Amino acid sequence: MRGERFDVLVDGSNVVMHNVDEAGKGKTETLKQVASRLEEAELEFFVIFDKGIMKKCDDPHYVRRLEKRGEALLFPAAGRLTPMFFS
Numbered sequence: 819m820r821g822e823r824f825d826v827l828v829d830g831s832n833v834v835m836h837n838v839d840e841a842g843k844g845k846t847e848t849l850k851q852v853a854s855r856l857e858e859a860e861l862e863f864f865v866i867f868d869k870g871i872m873k874k875c876d877d878p879h880y881v882r883r884l885e886k887r888g889e890a891l892l893f894p895a896a897g898r899l900t901p902m903f904f905s
Contacts, residue, residue, distance in 0.1 A: 822864075826856055830865040830890060834875050846877040865890035 833852055834844035849865070856863045865884055869892045872878045884890035 824862040824864045826861050826863040828852060828856075828863050828865045830881070830884075831868040831871045831874075834867075834871060834881075839876055843876040844871065844874050846875055846880045850880075867892045869894055 828849075830849055831844075833849045834846055837845045837848045839845060853863070853865075867881060867890060871881060872892070875881060881890065881892070885892060
């Protein structure tokens with residue numbers, strides 16, 4: 819990602835959790851739809867996730883694939899970042 823430019827930064831955790839299934843798992847299909855629309859609009863995008871999404875989504879393998887392709891990053895939960903940045 820360093821040095822690369824993109825038009826849109828996507829909060830993948832919020833997008834995935836926007837729609838949930840019967841078990842309360844966030845639907846990765848929602849993110850796939852957003853990505854498809856951005857691609858149709860010829861916009862470059864990058865996705866960030868809270869690491870907790872791996873337990874909260876219906877397809878954690880999809881999230882990992884995005885990360886491995888360099889299209890996404892997983893970050894520690896915000897509560898865990900606070901002490902690191904403010905201590």
